[in-house]
Amino acid sequence: MKRVYVNEKWCLGCHLCEYQCAFAGTNGKDMARSLKNIKINPKIKIEEKDGVSFAVSCRHCHEPLCVKGCITGAFSVSGGVITIDHNRCVSCYTCILSCPYGAISPSDDGAVQKCELCVKTIKGTPACVEGCPNGAIVFEERG
Amino acid sequence: MLREGQTRIPSGCAISGVISKSGRRMSGDAIIKSISVMHDRSNGLGGGFAAYGIYPEYKNYYALHIFYDSTLAKKECEVFLEEHFDIINLSKIPTRKIKEITDEPLIWRYFVTPLHTKLVSSQLDEREFTAKCVFHVNTQIKGAYVFSSGKNMGVFKAVGFPEDVGRFYKLEEYEGWCFTAHGRYPTNTPGWWAGSHPFALLDYSVVHNGEISSYDANRRAIEMYGYKCTLLTDTEVITYIVDYLHRKKGLTLNEVASVIAAPFWKTIENMNPEERDTHEYLRMVFSSQLINGPFSILIGFEGGVMALNDRLKLRSMVVGEKDDRVYIASEEAAIRIIEPNLEKVWAPKGGQPVIVCLDGGDA
């Protein structure tokens, strides 16, 4: 399946992916209106240190520990994409502890959140990929 | 209004030609009849003929056909000719007065051979020497214009419909083994006889239907090699290109055709290696001699005639064959009128040369 991959060689650390992610989550039409005066809580995050930067988001693992560990069955895998049912999440944060990539975080609505490849957004395709100015984030099929 | 040569005048046209491969001479009647069928393809502003094999008694001499605007120009030109040539015979070219052809210049014919001493000191071969003298007259002597300069051949042209031009020159009284004809449809009023076609240099004569879009690229390139385009017509520059490639560079006529109507690179890529190398070489070396835009041409030469279309075939041209004769014309009707029982009729493809040589001859 197609996944989001990151190439730190081309990551500029501009953080635009975070804003594109946050904006996509609002399903708004205009980023300025959607994100004005809002502290964003994106599902993709830039890690940076000593001049190296790259974006981190859910890898949609073949054997996802988050799905295994979820005590309420809020996580499910559909066509390889791991999604969360916010209504079932009880915010126990088991998933956050078990994710080896740190790709899951608390959301603003009480549940947890993670990258769902924008399948639930209006766009339907990952906004971070389209919004990266340097081709550092790609959405592609790899073996 | 500017005279031809001072401005460039595009034309549409009709062409026709006939050749006897066995060299049997025929009268000029037939070619007049043929070109007159295509009356509507010309507009009365230019017509002419080239006839090969018409001067057997003077076949070793250059036959210079010259237009003069005045006796003064004639005098000046004759002084020049006497300085450079041995003049064996000179006369007015016989014409008949007809109401369709008016304002004729003085039209003279000279049979000449280069003076030995002049030729030696020029360090040129005979043909190059003659060609240089022709250029001298046409560019330096005001009011004189050499419009035919080959051996055993002659050009006859005027402002008028071609069939009238033929009657004017009494073409029916000449006998030759090859004739080509041209009816012109210029988009302007040239009013100068030299601008009519065929255009000729030495034995080469060209009649052409089309308007080439590569004109100035061709002109500027050929002028580098000592040619001077005084008429600014396509026919003129095509004649010079043929002369340059065939006479000066020693290309065969087939090779000349693949320079001026070069195969597309895609076609060349798919040729067998030897052919491909040759065509690649010719296109690379003679890129400035590629002729672009619509044309159908008949090139008369010492031993035959070559017909050629542009590589996209943007002008009509048909070939007919019967016994030892080959006919080529813009329209099939122009062939049928003089030979209704053709053995073979076909339209050559764009860029495919049709070379007809006298038996035993070589292009």
Added chain:
Amino acid sequence: MAVNFLYPDYEVARNYDRCISCRACERQCANKVHEYIEDLNKMVCDDAKCVDCHRCVSLCPTRALKIIESGNTYKKNLNWTGKTINELYRQASSGGVLLSSMGNPEDYPVYFDKILINASQVTNPSIDPLREPMETKVFLGTKPEDIERDEKGRIINNLPPQISLSMPVMFSAMSYGSISYNAHESLARAAEKLGILYNTGEGGLHEDFYRYGKNTIVQVASGRFGVHPEYLNSGVAIEIKMGQGAKPGIGGHLPGAKISVDVSRTRMIPEGSDAISPAPHHDIYSIEDLRQLVFSLKEATDYKKPVIVKIAAVHNVAAIASGIARSGADIIAIDGFRGGTGAAPTRMRDHVGIPIELALAGVDKRLRDEGIRGNVSLVVGGSIRSSADIVKAVALGADCVYIATAALLALGCHLCRSCQGGKCNWGIATQVPELVKRLNPEIGYKRLVNLMTAWQHEIKEMMGGMGINSIESLRGNRLMLRGVGLNEKELEILGIKHAGE
């Protein structure tokens, strides 16, 4: 503190209704124009540092930014313009030569814009490039004088080495050092994909790029940086750089700051040292010396590579070109006075040299008058901005054009003309690793391929309109051009008629 005579040229206009303080502008500005004030959750900026490169404008996700002229004016004076006054102040404060980059931006005539192209109507048909073959393939190199045949009468291939191009365009010389590794990679990959050539410039060839040899011209300039036998043999042609349109008569100076480890290895000079190209080649003080270098290079490459001699368009360019055409060179490249540069003294850039259109017309005519146009191919550069410029240049007599500024624009350059600062925000004219990485060659080469593909389509359309289906029939075809608003002398030099004639 001394009095600051200079008011900033530009102002960053930020629409605070749209700004979401994402700080992308701040992170992307190497000139440190933008700053985030945490307490206020607000972006502020220092206009004085802005070079108008538009990196922030282009990356702002909410289109909250634009750059405007500051509009500060001196008392109106058509002689002492604001620009003149500012430059004077700058020199009075620094005591230095003014430096600039990219091409001459001043208000001189652009002859390409005063030339119009012909099209067929009625008397001959235009050709539709979508339906009929339309050829833009070009070969550059000396053409042989005579045909030779073997004993069977077959033509012997006596062609000197030629360059084959899919269209009459090449990327002109920009050295590794003046532009980044990623810019070079983009150019090399695009050239390979397009079937054209790029040019190493005078800074040698990075070892990674030897694999693009079939699409490379290697340059030999007065500094001889990075020149060694393997280098000379690595490309398909060698260019001797005698001059550059942006700075005729002077050499080059790449500051030590740009001589990174890689650049130093490639140039074969110590890291951090200034790379200075002398004004002349010190082994070429005359035309006969040039001939020696041409043949030295041919010897070194076994006569397998055509040699290009590149000169700046100066007043007697026609005579110089005529000399070069007899020097053994296969190709002459002429760079017009609007040609770009990574750094040049402003006065040289803006006041020395002549327009490429006139230089080209003059050289082509001169070489034809002397009957030696076939000795050489002509390549012209110095502000070829569009496919129309190419068509006009070819019709004036060029075999091919060189483009560089247009290529850099495709890579993101916004012509801020600050290359000399080395802090190119677009990752082009810089060696700073975090800036260089902003140009991803994967994106860059595709944009170059797009641009050239688009231009090729347009060239074919214009050729078809003229009834020409092969580019060689356009070369020198000046009847296809008409001037508008040009005087008799200009028309005479260009060898074209006025529109309406």
